[in-house]
Amino acid sequence: MASWPIFSASGWARYFASVVPLTNCLRLVIHGLSLATDEGLIKSVTREGKPEELLRGPLYYVLVLILCAVLFWRESPVGVISLAMMCGGDGIADIVGRRFGSTKLPYNKQKSWAGSLSMFVLGFLVSVGMLYYFSALGYFQLDWVSTVERVALVSFIATMVESLPITGMVDDNISVPLVSMVVASLAFAY
Numbered sequence: 001m002a003s004w005p006i007f008s009a010s011g012w013a014r015y016f017a018s019v020v021p022l023t024n025c026l027r028l029v030i031h032g033l034s035l036a037t038d039e040g041l042i043k044s045v046t047r048e049g050k051p052e053e054l055l056r057g058p059l060y061y062v063l064v065l066i067l068c069a070v071l072f073w074r075e076s077p078v079g080v081i082s083l084a085m086m087c088g089g090d091g092i093a094d095i096v097g098r099r100f101g102s103t104k105l106p107y108n109k110q111k112s113w114a115g116s117l118s119m120f121v122l123g124f125l126v127s128v129g130m131l132y133y134f135s136a137l138g139y140f141q142l143d144w145v146s147t148v149e150r151v152a153l154v155s156f157i158a159t160m161v162e163s164l165p166i167t168g169m170v171d172d173n174i175s176v177p178l179v180s181m182v183v184a185s186l187a188f189a190y
């Protein structure tokens, strides 16, 4: 996402920017289906070392990258915020939650206050930081008081959804960006 500004103003730029995520998507599918073996990829990206794990969280992750690039690109804050919540927010929740998450949530003993709080804070900060980055390069003209309020709302709702005990039904690499897209689209609609 940070590299999006280096692409040209061409209508094809968003598709060209999707080549890297698409390449990784193909890698994940090929190795997830065990059509080829890449021990380094499996070791670095999976938890239990099973190739089929590549076809879940990691694959959803790169598919969301492609979707946000093609659907929202540099023209809407929605894509930027959705990726910030998935990559920054959900990413830090795992790291902080595993290490400091001794106090679990009352409604989900698999998740913790530390994980969720870190997701809200970093998701918010990465979203605002990336919006400022794109604004400074002239892609967005934002009223920052309302933008901070709207991003805080998106971050709060995405964090609440991520904390729900629904991991077995829907991967949070789908639910977090999807909820962020819907809430950000509504929040930035006017």
Ligand SMILES: C/C(=C\COP(=O)(O)O)CCC[C@H](C)CCC[C@H](C)CCCC(C)C
Pocket (backbone or CB within 6 Å): 020, 021, 022, 024, 028, 045, 056, 057, 058, 059, 061, 062, 065, 173
């Ligand atoms: C490890 C990943 C997701 C974990 O999912 P989960 O823990 O939430 O279940 C992401 C996997 C990433 C993929 C293998 C490679 C994606 C590369 C990306 C398209 C470009 C990244 C460039 C950056 C500078 C490294």
Ligand SMILES: Nc1ccn([C@@H]2O[C@H](COP(=O)(O)OP(=O)(O)O)[C@@H](O)[C@H]2O)c(=O)n1
Pocket (backbone or CB within 6 Å): 057, 090, 093, 094, 095, 096, 097, 098, 101, 110, 111, 112, 113, 114, 115, 116, 119, 162, 163, 167, 172
């Ligand atoms: N809100 C959260 C999210 C994750 N976590 C911790 O991080 C681990 C992985 O979280 P997760 O199942 O959402 O994994 P990801 O697919 O999001 O990386 C959980 O089992 C918790 O130990 C947490 O404590 N609080």
